[in-house]
Amino acid sequence: MQDYPFLGWIPEVPQYLQELLRRDGRQGATEICLRCQIEQRGVRGQALYRCRDCDEPDLLCGTCILDNHQSRPLCRIEMWNGQFFERYSLRQLGLVVQLGHGSHDSCYTPQMAPTDFVVIDTNGLHFVNVLYCACTKSGDAGPYRSQLLRHGWYPATNAEPKTCVTFRCLEMFHTMTLQGKVTTYDFYNGLEKLGNNTSIKDNLNFPHTDRYKSFMRCIREWRYLKMLKRAGRGHDRERGVIETHPGELAIVCPACPRPGVNLPDDWKDAPLEWRFLYIVFLAVDACFRLKRRLVSSTKKDPDLVDGKAYFTEHEPFRKYLLTVTDQKEMSTCSGLAALDHANTKYSKGYSETGKGLVCCTRHEFVQPNGVVSLQKGERRYANMDYAFASALRHVSADLPKVVSYDIVCQWWKNLAARLKTLPSHIRINIVLHMYRFVIPKLHIHGHQTACRLTYALSYLVGAGRTDGEGIERAWANMGPVATSTVEMGPGGSHDTLEDHWAGWNWGKLIGLGDLLLRRLLAALEQRSVHKAALKEFSRGQESYVKAWAKRIIDWERDNSQPNPYELPENGLTEAKVRLQLAEEDEEAAKKDGDTNHASDVSPAAFISEGLDLEDVGIAKAEAQFAKLTDAQQMSLMTRRAKLRRGITRLRRAQNIHTPTAIQAAEAWALQVKDSDDRLAELVPLFLPSSLSPAQCASIPSSTCDTEARLRHAQCQSALDGVRSFLFIKTGLISYRKSHVRHQGATTRSRSLLERNEVKIQYHAAKYNMARRALIALLGVESVTWPLLRKKDLRLPEDSENLARRSQRKIRGKKRKNIDDETTPQQENDSEDAEVDERPLDARLSHLKRCREAMGDGYRQISWIWNSAGASGAMTDNELCEVLRVEWSKAYSRTKRWCEEVLLLKEEMRRTLVSFEHKADWWDMQVQGPLTDDEQLSEGASAYAKKQAHLYRSLAAECRRLWGAYASGSLPDPEDPDEVDVDVGLGLLVDEEPEIEEDLNQWVRSDDLCIDVNMEG
Incomplete structure (x- = not known):
């Protein structure tokens, strides 16, 4: 029964239903209030009232239930009318909320709030009688909005508010929308239905007016305030909120390299073979689902965040776009999504046709100031260039970078010329020999052969097992948000997306412990598997292996050398x-000397x-x-x-x-x-x-x-x-x-x-x-x-895609088999049986599933992809070339897994250091009182200490998870598992007398360098 709980519940349904019906009655309660009898009051009231939100089991009289809810004025109560319980309110019983004073203090000159004052809470909308403090203590209580805020109610307007939202309601919505993508409209309507799930509006003691716009305004302001608070802007003694720097509110990736934060002081002096540990991996992409219709304007609906987090600053970006002419560079390579939209005309009625984004490829953190809006497709390059350069403001220029983009083969061609036209505040000195441009592993299958060889992550030294597709997961997370932001104004749309990207980054941050550990365990296993496989493969090719390895190393040092992963062209076109x-x-x-032919x-x-x-x-x-x-x-x-x-x-x-x-x-x-x-x-x-x-x-x-x-x-x-x-x-x-x-x-x-x-x-x-x-x-x-x-008209699949596809099939089979009814006796019989007596078709089906689980070892690739083409059996030279390419790919896979292990260990070290650095930063915010207001200083100090404790707790949890894996040091050259694959295989080749002084001997070409003066 434990595995099938519904089987035990179904027979008990009548009893469950009866208990639900019982609660609609008084459940045996007495007609006289028991609380009055206990407190020995002279007049004992009639027990008619109960609270739907408290756990009080007895019915109470009006006086007792009012006394019981002096500190809980937003509870929903019901009154027994002699036949059934009907809605009632605490305001009808005379409850008044006094602001600006404690629970046992009274105000001599209270000021009454509007009679239609509504408070929105997690259990619905409520009319509340509110009194503001206007007596001699009002100086301590503050203005009306401060009195509401200190009571935990957020006012919808600054002057004479008529609507408030409780902090707990704002926090609940904030959590629900980030986790479940619940829209403001759906959440508000749900709150309304908690109070009245019918269209009947016969009771004037309950709110029937639409407070949706007020609620939405509170939500936007709350999101912005929470971003400011979590970024420590309320603790800044020198700069105010208005002086917040671009991107300062963004949550940055703790695992990516940041000099001065999580890198050693001498990181530039690291051995050449280990410098790949300090590569910054960035992904660029556009999403055409995050459209926004041509509604409202920035004057009516301004951005509250406006460049302080993930979007670029609005006004500089708008002015830049006015200077950009049409860009109609079409691809000569593939038909991917970005190309279909490059010169699209389907933008009528839309102010924004999508969003462009830059994120860190390996951990999927959206970069500060790395998001832009897209307009008509003709200017898409300008938008993406702007996002790319804007995000690079927050990345050290000394760090090497790997940039992935699904159309990078066309995007980077004229990147140098386009970057020279950028505004001064994002114009940077970018030298292309410090950059490598790649195509994500899934999207690269839609490109031509030349692109699959030139821009492949699988062949890039130092890339590890980076797939470049992380940005797609970020887009997938934002997909449900598109249905609501498409109808918003510019400010509402951007602020909503800013908040969701902040939630996305925070979720990634707290999940790094599990993510990096899971990846490391897989990488350690695969490193051993691929090393053993490569050694076994190499044993049969001893006379060729060193030459093949040298060819790979030569190509890695100088990409103008023949590509070791490319088969020679077979046959004439x-x-x-x-x-x-x-x-x-x-x-x-010419030989005949006669041009007068019969034809x-x-x-x-x-x-x-x-x-x-x-x-x-x-x-x-x-x-x-x-x-x-x-x-x-x-x-x-x-x-x-x-x-x-x-x-x-x-x-x-x-x-x-x-x-x-x-x-x-x-x-x-x-x-x-x-x-x-x-x-x-x-x-x-x-x-x-x-x-x-x-x-x-x-x-x-x-x-x-x-x-x-x-x-x-x-x-x-x-x-x-x-x-x-x-x-x-x-x-x-x-x-x-x-x-x-x-x-x-x-x-x-x-x-x-x-x-x-x-x-x-x-x-x-x-x-x-x-x-x-x-x-x-x-x-x-x-x-x-x-x-x-x-x-035969099908594409080949790489081993990763095959493995994923096989795992999906296996999971699907398991889900399908859940419905199969198998008795314990049958299970025991099958375990003890030594002879498979199933029908032949069942055994063949089982064999097929096993082969699918094994991956591409049993898969027959279409002959159209064979190296010999279709021209027939391979010659010895052709066979040797096929073996060379396959060995080169196996060699590359092994090196990438070795690099992945080292990258993950370095990312673990950087994550711990980043958490400690952030905790120390919060400690610094506690030094000295923030203001002369003791209460404010105490609150600010408490919050800073809580944040410092949070980051140290995250670091402690990561240490607990990772154990010895988080060593925090460079690879040990004496460790046979840490050394390069060349050493492990005995494939060291003679080094050149002089080694280029740039990372991994990446190609340095003067004509590819961009020399743009740094301004601003």
Whole structure:
């Protein structure tokens, strides 16, 4: 029963229901108030009242329940009317709240608050009679708003407030909205329904007026005040709140390197091989779901935070955008989300089309001043550049940086020129040899091969196992907020997002202990696994391993060297073969010295023209089944006429080079009726590959050889096209999952996918047609290109994605099996059984699940990704190249896991030091009285001490969790597990006499440096 609690509860439902009904009655209470009898009052009242929020078991009279709630004026009470309990209020019984005095002190000249004074609490909305202090003690009590605040009620306005919200209600909403993304509207309406869950408004003793705007205003002010308080702005004796620095209210990452905070004084003197421990990992990305409609203005709805936390300062950013012209640099690489929106026109009615953000990649903290609003797509680069430079204000210029962005291959190209146009307050000296630009590991699958090699985190020295996708998790957390901020004004939207990012960063901060430990335990295990696997792999390649390792190290020092992870290009493309044939024609013409040929078209040009016409025919064949508009129909007819003219020219050339093709064409025409109505794309071209052996006998063998060469190249080019559009398909699907919402965007996304799918099918059809032609020319035995089936049109998956996918499948199976009914006896029988007597299909299903759990060891990758291409069995050199690349990848994986262990240990050390540094900072805020107000000074001192205790408690908890892992020192060179993988494998290669003096020998190129004067 313990595992299935509902089974034990269902039979008891009647009793539970009866107890609920019992509470709607008086439950045997006496008609005379027992409290009056206990206190021996002369007049004993009638017991008619009970409190819904207190735990008082007895019914009380009006006098007793009033005495009982002098300090609890917001409780909900009910009165027995002789038939049932109905709502009643303490105000109806005469309760008055006196402010400015203690519970046993009275005011001689109280001032009455408005009669419609409403207090919003966690249990609903309440009319309350309030008296302000206006007597001689009012100087100590303060103005009316201070009297309310000291009572724990937050006023909605400064002068003569009529609405207040209790501190506990504000705190409850704040926690609920950060944790569950509850909107202000839903929370307020929920409070209203606690008091009246019907539309009946027959009792004037309960609030029926809408106080939603007042509540929303209190919430915004409360959020801002809490950010100021937690940042210590109330303790600053020199600068006021107005002088808060940009980004000063943000919660910063304690695990990222910060000189002067968590790095040793001599960190710049660390050995070259350990400097990767001080890399700052940053991620840049845009989210197009966080839109905001064109409502209100900054004058009516200003930002309260305005650049003091995560967003950039509003006014400088607005002025900068006015100076930016359209930027229409489109990608030549992939079809990811940012590219789809780069020049979008779907921004009508929106003041902001999204948000751009910078966060630390490894720990996912939103960076101070690292968020900007996006407007029309044409200016998206300007916005992202501004966010990037603004966030870098808070990062030491001496630290090396790795920057990930899903379109970094296009974003960084002209970054130097664009950064020179930034305002002076964020213009910085940025030298690109201290930066490495990468693409996140998931998004990189949507890029072309060159990008996957150049911008891969997996091959970057010092990157560890950083995946670059952490920023996507930050966006996912903000997704539910988008539905409410889209209708807000500029200030309300930004302040709401600021608060949620503060909550996100705080959640990350208190979770670092568990996160870093979990990652370290996994990294230690994987480091051992991959080291052993690499050693085993290397044993079979002893004669090559040192040369392969040297090639990797050379490339890591100088990226202009050959990429060790890239396979040499296999086969010639169609364009290259055509160029070779043209050059051969030209050489033959020079050698013969005779340009007066019977035809102006050479055999190579004749075959090439035939293939071009065939290519057009493939593209047009789909159109005959499509529903076309009149304009599209006219365009199709024009192109068909052009194709017919091309076929006519081909026939003239065939009359010279392949006369038998003319005979075949005439015979085909006689068999087809209504020849004038034939579709041009369905007319056979009768190239040599489509003729019978007897018909080819009279054709020169060089003509057939020319077509065979072109067909081989055509297969290679078609496969390249299939691969490219498969990558684009992955990017489009990723975009749709992350960004597409609503019908219009979904339709556009589906149209993009459909157009991309047409291109995939076009290249696949082109490949299969070329393959059939080769079989006709050379015979089946001589053609090694495999048949391209629909199931082959898929992308390869890396081991991480496969592992995650397998784990999801396993969890899904487990959830599905929860419903299976298995008796204890059956479980014991299955444990003791030695022979599997399940049916064959059940055993096969179990075997499949086991193979899925093992990952890519059992997965068959589509042959289109094989290194040898489709051209057939690999030669010894090709096999060696495949082994080299696979060994290089295994080597890189092992190094990244070794780096990950060291990075995590360093992050643990930095986290502890950061917590202690923050605790010391709070201790400094206690020194001396804050003001002459003793009560204020005591409160400020108490809060500072509490915060210092909090951070020391966080540090103590991390030490308890991590134990010996938090050593706090550089790696031990004598520890075999800490040394570099090269040493562990005995792969040390001869070092160059001089080693470059920059981190990890990153490429230093003077033409890539940005030299911008520092101003402001």
